[in-house]
Amino acid sequence: MSAPPPRITAVDTYDIRFPTSRELDGSDAMNPDPDYSAAYVVLRTDAADGLEGHGFVFTIGRGNDVQVAAINALRPHLVGRPVDQLCTDPASLNRDLIGDSQLRWLGPEKGVMHMAIGAVVNAVWDLSAKREGKPLWKLLADADPQWLVSQVDFRYIADVLSPERALELLSKGKQGAAEREKTLLERGYPGYTTSPGWLGYSDEKLTRLAKQAVADGFTQIKLKVGADLEDDIRRLRAARAAVGPGIRVAIDANQRWNVDEAIAWTNALGECDPYWIEEPTSPDDILGHAAIREGVAPVKVATGEHVQNRIVFKQLLQAGAIDVLQIDAARVGGVNENLAILLLAAHFGVPVCPHAGGVGLCELVQHLSMFDFVALSGTTENRVIEFVDHLHEHFLTPVVISRGHYTAPTTPGFSAQMFPESIAEFSYPDGTFWVADLTDLTAQKAETA
Amino acid sequence: MSAPPPRITAVDTYDIRFPTSRELDGSDAMNPDPDYSAAYVVLRTDAADGLEGHGFVFTIGRGNDVQVAAINALRPHLVGRPVDQLCTDPASLNRDLIGDSQLRWLGPEKGVMHMAIGAVVNAVWDLSAKREGKPLWKLLADADPQWLVSQVDFRYIADVLSPERALELLSKGKQGAAEREKTLLERGYPGYTTSPGWLGYSDEKLTRLAKQAVADGFTQIKLKVGADLEDDIRRLRAARAAVGPGIRVAIDANQRWNVDEAIAWTNALGECDPYWIEEPTSPDDILGHAAIREGVAPVKVATGEHVQNRIVFKQLLQAGAIDVLQIDAARVGGVNENLAILLLAAHFGVPVCPHAGGVGLCELVQHLSMFDFVALSGTTENRVIEFVDHLHEHFLTPVVISRGHYTAPTTPGFSAQMFPESIAEFSYPDGTFWVADLTDLTAQKAETA
Numbered sequence: 033m034s035a036p037p038p039r040i041t042a043v044d045t046y047d048i049r050f051p052t053s054r055e056l057d058g059s060d061a062m063n064p065d066p067d068y069s070a071a072y073v074v075l076r077t078d079a080a081d082g083l084e085g086h087g088f089v090f091t092i093g094r095g096n097d098v099q100v101a102a103i104n105a106l107r108p109h110l111v112g113r114p115v116d117q118l119c120t121d122p123a124s125l126n127r128d129l130i131g132d133s134q135l136r137w138l139g140p141e142k143g144v145m146h147m148a149i150g151a152v153v154n155a156v157w158d159l160s161a162k163r164e165g166k167p168l169w170k171l172l173a174d175a176d177p178q179w180l181v182s183q184v185d186f187r188y189i190a191d192v193l194s195p196e197r198a199l200e201l202l203s204k205g206k207q208g209a210a211e212r213e214k215t216l217l218e219r220g221y222p223g224y225t226t227s228p229g230w231l232g233y234s235d236e237k238l239t240r241l242a243k244q245a246v247a248d249g250f251t252q253i254k255l256k257v258g259a260d261l262e263d264d265i266r267r268l269r270a271a272r273a274a275v276g277p278g279i280r281v282a283i284d285a286n287q288r289w290n291v292d293e294a295i296a297w298t299n300a301l302g303e304c305d306p307y308w309i310e311e312p313t314s315p316d317d318i319l320g321h322a323a324i325r326e327g328v329a330p331v332k333v334a335t336g337e338h339v340q341n342r343i344v345f346k347q348l349l350q351a352g353a354i355d356v357l358q359i360d361a362a363r364v365g366g367v368n369e370n371l372a373i374l375l376l377a378a379h380f381g382v383p384v385c386p387h388a389g390g391v392g393l394c395e396l397v398q399h400l401s402m403f404d405f406v407a408l409s410g411t412t413e414n415r416v417i418e419f420v421d422h423l424h425e426h427f428l429t430p431v432v433i434s435r436g437h438y439t440a441p442t443t444p445g446f447s448a449q450m451f452p453e454s455i456a457e458f459s460y461p462d463g464t465f466w467v468a469d470l471t472d473l474t475a476q477k478a479e480t481a
Numbered sequence: 482m483s484a485p486p487p488r489i490t491a492v493d494t495y496d497i498r499f500p501t502s503r504e505l506d507g508s509d510a511m512n513p514d515p516d517y518s519a520a521y522v523v524l525r526t527d528a529a530d531g532l533e534g535h536g537f538v539f540t541i542g543r544g545n546d547v548q549v550a551a552i553n554a555l556r557p558h559l560v561g562r563p564v565d566q567l568c569t570d571p572a573s574l575n576r577d578l579i580g581d582s583q584l585r586w587l588g589p590e591k592g593v594m595h596m597a598i599g600a601v602v603n604a605v606w607d608l609s610a611k612r613e614g615k616p617l618w619k620l621l622a623d624a625d626p627q628w629l630v631s632q633v634d635f636r637y638i639a640d641v642l643s644p645e646r647a648l649e650l651l652s653k654g655k656q657g658a659a660e661r662e663k664t665l666l667e668r669g670y671p672g673y674t675t676s677p678g679w680l681g682y683s684d685e686k687l688t689r690l691a692k693q694a695v696a697d698g699f700t701q702i703k704l705k706v707g708a709d710l711e712d713d714i715r716r717l718r719a720a721r722a723a724v725g726p727g728i729r730v731a732i733d734a735n736q737r738w739n740v741d742e743a744i745a746w747t748n749a750l751g752e753c754d755p756y757w758i759e760e761p762t763s764p765d766d767i768l769g770h771a772a773i774r775e776g777v778a779p780v781k782v783a784t785g786e787h788v789q790n791r792i793v794f795k796q797l798l799q800a801g802a803i804d805v806l807q808i809d810a811a812r813v814g815g816v817n818e819n820l821a822i823l824l825l826a827a828h829f830g831v832p833v834c835p836h837a838g839g840v841g842l843c844e845l846v847q848h849l850s851m852f853d854f855v856a857l858s859g860t861t862e863n864r865v866i867e868f869v870d871h872l873h874e875h876f877l878t879p880v881v882i883s884r885g886h887y888t889a890p891t892t893p894g895f896s897a898q899m900f901p902e903s904i905a906e907f908s909y910p911d912g913t914f915w916v917a918d919l920t921d922l923t924a925q926k927a928e929t930a
Binding site: 102142291320347377400 | 636
C-alpha cells in the first residue's frame, strides 16, 4: 500500500518583533518609531521530505498580534488540504480565501484580513517552489503562460485587462526569456538603497551613507522627507552634494501630505532634482495622485507599498496617476494578486520598482521583479528594487547584493524562511530577547523607585 | 477632598454571534450564509453614576474574533483616559488612534483596524451623549458648528472640502433647525425596507413581504440581485406587481459584478424600473462606478456600506460616480469620520441613504441621518434609511418604526447598548446558545456514528 498523498497538517503562527525603534532605523515622517515585525506562518505537511511553506506579513510593531489572529482565522481553509492541489493550483486556495464570504466582510480584499491571505498564499508558493526545486522567480519564468493566466483573479479588473490580453503579454514575454535569464544570472537585478535617508539620521551620517551607496555601485538612493521643509532642503542638498549629478535621488513622504501640500512641497525641493516623489499622499487617493502628478512634473510620482489591492492599482494606472508602480510582496493577496498587478503594469507600460526593506521584503519581492524581467516586461530599464540593509541575517537565504544589484537566488523556494533561532529569540512577548528586555525594564523601574 | 475626575477603567470586549444563516435572513449574491455578529465593546468608567460607553463592529460571522482582537489592541489608548476630555473632544481620541503609526501600518484607515477604531470612537460618542443626557442626533444638532468642525479630520480631503467650507455648511444648517427638529419628532425620518428581498426567499414570500411593506407605510423596498439574471427578472417583476408603480424598488448586487457586467445586467432589469442599483461592483472601484453610472442612467448608482473611509467617498463624489451615498455607522472610523462624509455629501449635494440592518446598524445610523436633516442638509428629500426587522430585540432602545418612518430616539446615548442577557446567550463560543448548540451537534454526530 502506497502512502497517502501529503496534506497540510498544521498552520503554525508566530508574532516576531525586532526592537528597531531604538536605533531610529526605518524612521520617516509618518513612522517615527517602528519596531519591524513579522506575523509569520509555517504550513507544515506530512510529506516524507518534511516539506514546509513559509510566509509572513510585515508590520511595524503594535498590532502584529491582530495580524497573527487574522492568519489563524484562515487555518480551517488549510489544514487537511492536499499539498499537490495547492502546489499545482495555488489559485484554488486564493479563490477560497478571497471568497470566504464571512471573512470577506472584514475587507473586502484590504487591510488586516487581506494581508493575512497574502501571507498564506505566499507560503503556498514557497511550498510549491521548494517542491519544484526552483527559486520562485524561475518557477514563474518557466511556467506556461496559460497556467499563469489561470493563477490570476480578473474580477474587478476585467474592464481593463482581459485574460486574452494577459495571455498575449505573457506569450510575448517568453520571447528571448532564455537570454534574459542568462543576463539575470550574470548581472543580477538593479537595486537602489534607502539606507542613507532615514529621517532620524544626522546630516553627517546621511552624507557618509550616501557616498557609501555610490561606492557600493548603487545608481539611485532615497531620502525620507515631509516632516520639515527647511530640513528637507538641507538634507537633499547634502545628499545631492554627496552623490553628484549622475545619481538618482528619490524622495519619500510616506503619505504625509494633502494634495496641494504635496505639490507645493515637492516643487520647493525641485532645485536638487529629485527623481520621484513617493507616497506623496494617501494611497487611497487615486484622483489626488493624478493631480499631484500633473502638479510636480517632471518629478515622477511613485506609490504602491500601501496600495491595498489590484483594484486600486488598476485605477492608478487608468487615471494616469503614477509614473512608477511600487509593488509590495506582503501587502496584497500574495503572488497571485501580484501577478495581476505586474500584468496591469505591463499592459500600461509603467515600470515596476518594488517596495522592500522591513523584515524579509527584499527576500520576497526580488523573485517577482526577476520573473517580470525574464518573462513579462522583458526589461530592467528604469526599474530598481528597493534595498535596505536590515535584518537579513535572520533569513536562511538572505538577499545577496553585488555592485548595486540583487543576485538572483538559486535556492528553491520564495526565500521566506527565517532561522528557528531568530523566531525563538524575537517572538513577542515570550522570546528570549523580550523576556530579558522586560527583566531589564523591571530592574530599571525598581532602581528608579 | 473631592473625588478625582472619572476615567476609563476598563475596555471589555465580546464576540457576539447570532445563528442567522439558518434562516437565510440576510442572504445575497455575495453572502449566502451570514451569521450576523458584533465585535462589541464596553468602555467602563469610575464615574459615580456608572456611566458606560457602548459600541461595536458589525460582521457576518467568521473573523469576528479577529475584529475583537483589533479592538483589544486599542486598549492602551483608552484605559486611564479622563472621561471629561473624551466627551468634550472625541476627536482627541480619534487623532491618537488614527495616528498610532504602528497600528496605522495595518490599514491605513481601512479594514479590520479601522473598523475597530470606529467601534471605540462610537462608544465614546455614546458615553458623551449619555453624559449630556441627549440622544446622539440631538447632541450633534445642538452643537456649535465651530466645535463640529473641530471634530472632523480634514487630512486627505482638504483639497475638496476645507474647514471654512464645512463651517459654512454647518452654519447654514442651523437656520430653521428648531423647526426641523419639531418635524422630526412629529413625523420621524423616512425608511425603506430590504426585508422582502433576500435572495434566499421564495417568490411567494417576496410578494407577501413586499405587499406588507407597502401596507406598513414604506415607499421604497429593495431586492437583492446578481446571482441569476432570469431569477432576477422574475423576482423583480413579482415585486413590481406586488407594490404597483408608485413605490420605488431598489436593487442591490452586493459587489457581484465587473463593470461591463454591471451595466449589461442592470439594463436588462430596466423594464421593471429599478430606482437604484446598489454595490454594482467593488467598493474600491471609483472609476468603475463612474463608468457604470454613465452606462445605466436613469437608474441611479448607490454605494457606501463597504467604502472604507472618507478618502474613497471624496473621490466617488469628485468623479461623479454615485447618485446616492450610503454611509454605514460601523465601517469607517466612527462618528468623527461620518461627520466628514456627511459634510462631503452636503458639499456635493448628493443625498445620503444609510446602509443598515445587520446587528444594531439601524439603531446607530438613524442618529446620523437625523442630525443631517436637522442641522446639515436640512432635508429628507430623496433620503431614506434602510430598515431590516432583525435582532432589534437585543437592544435596550431598539428602533421604533411607524408608518414607514424611524421615530426619533429620545433616550440619551447612541442606542448602541445590548442587553446583558443577549450578550451572555450569544457570546461565541462560550455563550449559552452556542454551548447548547455544540452539545446538540455532538449528540447528532453520536447518533449518526
